[in-house]
Amino acid sequence: MANAPFSHEYTFPCHGTTTVKVLYTNSAASVEEWITNAEASLDSSARKIVGLDVEYDKLSGTYFNPKKAAVIQLCVGTDVLVYHICHADERSESLVEFLHGFRYIFAGFCTTEDCKVLSRSNLYVHNLKDIQEIWRDPDKKKKLQGLKDVAGAIIDPIYFEMKDGFGRAEHRMWANPPPLPPKHLEYAARDAYATYEVYRRLDLFERVFFSLFKHPEKKRGRDW
Secondary structure (H helix, E strand, O other): OOOOOOEEEEEEEEEOOEEEEEEEEOOHHHHHHHHHHHHHHHHOOOOOEEEEEEEEOOOOOOOOOOOOEEEEEEEEOOEEEEEOHHHOOOOOHHHHHHHHOOOOEEEEOOOHHHHHHHHOOOOOOOOEEEHHHOOOOOOOOOOOOOHHHHHHHHOOHHHHHOOOOOOHHHHOOOOOOOOOOHHHHHHHHHHHHHHHHHHHHHHHHHHHHHHHHHOOOOOOOOOO
8 A cells, every 4th residue: 555645844944044945755746846846946056966865764784684765865955855765655756867867966975875775776876976085174083074074164063063962763763654753854954955065065165276276366456
């Protein structure tokens, strides 16, 4: 028996006055509508970046019972999709096509496991950038840094605390029957937004530095 479709909208704060608008759903039709709106926004943007994150149905898997995707988060700007895929009403072909193409840059964090988990749902991301392989906070001594370390350094120090109070017990709940608790929805939304915004800023910094190197500005006096 198919799961009954649902769609709920929320707004969560991120940092300062920035808030994200969240669509939480298990409906393939709602996913298609969100993707259509996201593509309209991306088409008008010079840099076509999508934040991507995945939550799993279990903390660890085995050969005979591997981890699978419980929740998939996508972010474009301040619009976030939280797709409860393990309770989906039907398969979303729009999501398959959206992830599979090369039109957009998908930005994730520590993406190796995410790719394996997504492949078990026959979802493949071909143009995926792993932030962990691009940048790390030079002021942090530990070699392996999480999203909170990078986001705290690049976006706002409040992100250093973005994982606080969310431990193993909470991570065991992603595959629970819907609805997810507000705490989980806020966590999922903030993860997706932080991933998107970190990569967007890194991309901007890289292009600025390259532009200055290639076309250095002539020195000039102050205009005051």
